[in-house]
Amino acid sequence: MRRYNLGLDGREFVIDVQELTADSFEVFVGDERYEVTLSGDEDLPEATITPGYQPGVDPTRPSTTSPRPARGPAAPKRRAVDAPPASAGGATLSAPMPGVILEIFVKAGDVVERGQRIAVLDAMKMHNLIRAPRAATIREVCVEPGQAVGHGDALVRYQEA
């Protein structure tokens, strides 16, 4: 469960988000309960996520990351590297399923074609090749070999070409 306190046009809302599965959430806005399913989740290029609002006191945990609570020992290093992007804009390639990163083929600044190899993710003892979904420039690599990742964790951030 994660609580967001936010002001919208001057009205204050208390929103509690409970993750049921990776793509379904139970959301409480005040006393109202909603069932929310997430069908897509990506940062739009050039979208500005205003850094002016930082809930809580921990500056390394901005609310712009997914509303999922830390998952315990499975993804211990996640929060440390999941820092906000250096500048606004760009999109994120995230882990399609939980596993361990074995190899990374790109570094920040690389220009990749659609389909180019980005990383190898070991899930259920199978080596899965993660490829670039579109032609792009890699801006940031968020994981390192040997790191455990959960579903939806950012692997690389990129700027569409």
Place this chain on the structure above:
Amino acid sequence: MISPDTLGLLLQGLSHVTVASAVMIGLALVLLYLGIEKGYEPLLLLPIGAGCLLANLPLSPLIAEDGMLRVLYDMGIQNELFPLLIFIGIGALTDFGPLLENPRLVLLGAAGQFGIFLTLIAALLLGFTRPEAASIGIIGAIDGPTSIYVSGLLAPHLLGPITVAAYSYMSLVPIILPPIMRLLTTKEERLVRMPYSQRTLSRRTRILFPILVTLVVGTLVPFATPLIGMLMLGNLMKESGAVERLTKASAQEIANTVTLFLGLAIGSTMVGAEFLKPRTLAILVLGIVAFAVDAMAGVLFAKLLNKLSGGKVNPLIGAAGISAFPMAARVVQRVAQEDDFENFLLMHAMGANAAGQIASVVAGGVLLALMGAGAL
């Protein structure tokens, strides 16, 4: 002077070479070649090939009374000890998490056993007896230990060909499955993406699962109790985390040792006169039919689920409803990625595959019950 008798005694090995035993040694060499050079299930084909070779040498003391291979056979095949020990190791290696996260997948595991019963009927029509036909059908589960367990009880004289068929086809999963999957699905269906949906599983759920499955399956299908009991014992040890040393020993040391014994003992049953019969060929052919029909039933059932769910199920995962854990699930993932590299079906396929593992054990128990194995 050496008398002819002495000469005869010294050369009795040579004089006992028969055509059948020579052919079987040739077959043993083929098995060794497939295991070593081709990498087809080397952990089993190498010991089986070696056992076959050793058993077919003239007058082989290894299969005489108190010979080592005979002792191994009596110790663990005849009374089903070895396949059951292997099952503890499989349980300790199997992650039922993806199935628990998506329990609907259990239907695919059930559908993936259809070929077993169809092949049983085909074998009956070809003139095999009922216990023999049941043992041949179980090859379709593509689950070595279950095949050994069922045929060991119902038709021990067919153990050699059935085991070789089961393990050979297991190694051929990556070759046989993809064409079947492509044949039965349209490109559009193969492109269906299934988002990974994770439920956070509590430790209690993971621990209760093997216990409940044992209670339910054991009560409904008593003949499946040994197999499901050992499978779930291994899984309980793994998920509880309480006995890491035992889990590790079951999954590694014990499983490795038993695999060697099992392979040698199975190989030693493949002796010339008994093995070189047309029926061995029939078993190999029926086995692959059982396998193919199982896979087809799984895919077709997944297509039905696809229709019912309004296009949310990728029919490819049905192919993982056969057993052969976790190979079948990996093949599904690979085939899906050929059409769309951004499609990750692995976790769904693993769930269907784990369901197939349980379902094939249950199918084995049902077969034993149908054949009235209790009377044996």
